[in-house]
Amino acid sequence: MSIQAPTIKHVIPVASGKGGVGKSTVSANLALALQRAGATVGLMDADVYGPSLPTILGISEGPQVTEARRIIPVAQHGLKVISMGFFMKPDEAVIWRGPMLHKTMEQFLGNVEWGELEYLLIDLPPGTGDVQLSLCQIIPITGAVIVSTPQDVALNVAQKAIAMFKKLNAPILGIIENMSVYVCPHCGKREDIFGSGGARKTAERLGIPFLGEVPLETVIRETSDAGTPVVLSQPDSPAAKAFIAVAERLAAQVNLRATQGETTPPVKVTF
Ligand SMILES: Nc1ncnc2c1ncn2[C@@H]1O[C@H](COP(=O)(O)OP(=O)(O)OP(=O)(O)O)[C@@H](O)[C@H]1O
Ligand SMILES: [Mg+2]
Numbered sequence: 535m536s537i538q539a540p541t542i543k544h545v546i547p548v549a550s551g552k553g554g555v556g557k558s559t560v561s562a563n564l565a566l567a568l569q570r571a572g573a574t575v576g577l578m579d580a581d582v583y584g585p586s587l588p589t590i591l592g593i594s595e596g597p598q599v600t601e602a603r604r605i606i607p608v609a610q611h612g613l614k615v616i617s618m619g620f621f622m623k624p625d626e627a628v629i630w631r632g633p634m635l636h637k638t639m640e641q642f643l644g645n646v647e648w649g650e651l652e653y654l655l656i657d658l659p660p661g662t663g664d665v666q667l668s669l670c671q672i673i674p675i676t677g678a679v680i681v682s683t684p685q686d687v688a689l690n691v692a693q694k695a696i697a698m699f700k701k702l703n704a705p706i707l708g709i710i711e712n713m714s715v716y717v718c719p720h721c722g723k724r725e726d727i728f729g730s731g732g733a734r735k736t737a738e739r740l741g742i743p744f745l746g747e748v749p750l751e752t753v754i755r756e757t758s759d760a761g762t763p764v765v766l767s768q769p770d771s772p773a774a775k776a777f778i779a780v781a782e783r784l785a786a787q788v789n790l791r792a793t794q795g796e797t798t799p800p801v802k803v804t805f
Contacts, residue, residue, distance in 0.1 A: 542576070542651045544676040544788055546707065547669060549699070551691025553660035555683045556712035558586045559758050560748065561657040563774075564679075566765040567781030569612050573652040576607065576614040578642055580669065581659040582628045582635060585619030592761020596620040605646045611766055616646050632664040639668040662698040670702040676788060677707030679745065684711050684732035692733075696740060705796070707787045708743035709733050710780055713750040717772075743787050746780040749773060 548561045561577060569575045579587040587593075591610045597620055598606040607614040618628065618638070630638075648654065659665055669675070678699045682692035692709065699706055711733035716725045727750060737744035748754070751773045757764040765774045 542648060542654045544653045545656065545673055546653060546676055546784075546788075547580075547656040547658050547666070547678045547704075548681060549658045549666065549678050549695045550660055550681045550688075551662070551693070551695045552682075552688045555660075555681050555688055556748070557581075557660070557681050558590055558657050559754060559763070560679075560681050560710060560712055560777075560780075561655050562587060562590045562758065562763045563754075563765045563777040564781050564784065565613050565653070565655045566611060566763055567774075567778045568653050568655075568785065570765065570769070570778070571781065571785070573785075574650060575612075576616075576648050576651045576654040578646075578654060578656045579615070579617030579619065580639065580642065580656050580665050582618040582630070582638060582665065583659050585617045585622075587615060587617045587657055588619040589761065590758045590763060591615060593617075593620075600647075603645070605641075607646055607648065611762075614648060614651070616642055632668070635664045636668040636672075639665065639672055643673055662694055666695075666698060667702070670699070670704050675699075675704040677705040677791065679707050679784065680709040680742075681712050682709060682733050682736070683713045684726070684729040686729075686732065688728075689732050689736050692736065693740070696742065705791065706742045707784060707791075708745035709737045710745045711747045714747035716750040719752070743783070745783045745787070746776065748776045748780065 548557050550557050565575045565577045579585045593608050593610050597608050607616045680692050680695055682688045696706055713728050715730050716727050734744045754764050754773050757767050764771060765777050768774055
């Protein structure tokens with residue numbers, strides 16, 4: 535029996551080459567910023583190796599499963615969320631080959647009651663591996679968002695992620711520079727700890743949109759650790775405003791692609 539599946543308008547994976555550059559932090563805050571603007575947003579934690587969205591969003595209870603074994607995503611802060619973290623103990627590790635990862639991505643997309651969504655943001659593991667490949671094979675992607683810190687080592691690897699999506703015929707919606715300028719909360723001095731402006735230059739050189747800079751700020755880490763990302767808990771702070779500005783540019787890129795006729799059809803996932 536085939537099950538009538540939800541309609542998802544825009545599928546947007548958040549990717550990076552290097553680990554630890556802020557994909558999960560960016561995914562959560564962008565999802566909340568899009569939702570603040572009135573959109574219905576789902577957030578899928580596809581980082582099966584190190585799922586961190588349950589912590590960042592302060593989720594302690596797993597999803598309900600219906601009699602028909604369909605998974606109801608967890609509703610948190612107005613978002614619909616699914617994560618591998620819901621299905622494993624904290625000290626367990628996922629040691630899977632490609633086919634298992636592929637199956638899990640299929641389940642997360644096809645066996646979850648997402649309902650009608652404007653955006654499904656997908657927090658990816660770092661790099662260019664099986665999860666990224668499976669995702670692009672399973673579902674038409676509106677466009678990927680690439681997160682990078684400003685320094686060359688991160689940007690060089692970010693280019694590999696960009697090259698991968700291009701090879702898989704998935705568009706790139708743009709690149710975000712995270713952990714950009716640091717402003718000392720005590721003296722106001724600005725410091726470019728990881729450099730600054732590198733992602734903008736890379737975007738220009740590669741001919742992809744630059745979606746903006748997010749500063750390196752303690753409040754971003756603290757609010758994520760507390761389960762209430764900064765866009766939710768301190769929406770008027772400079773850090774939250776930076777995320778909101780990035781979300782606006784992201785939505786503009788999605789609309790621009792639509793007006794240029796480069797739409798991906800709404801996705802109906804059935805298995
Ligand atoms: N702009 C920022 N300012 C301060 N801290 C940040 C910022 N962005 C991310 N962090 C912190 O840096 C750490 C790594 O961020 P995060 O987990 O989002 O990265 P990631 O790219 O998802 O990592 P992984 O590759 O392991 O999935 C976290 O502790 C997070 O709170
Ligand atoms: Mg992460």
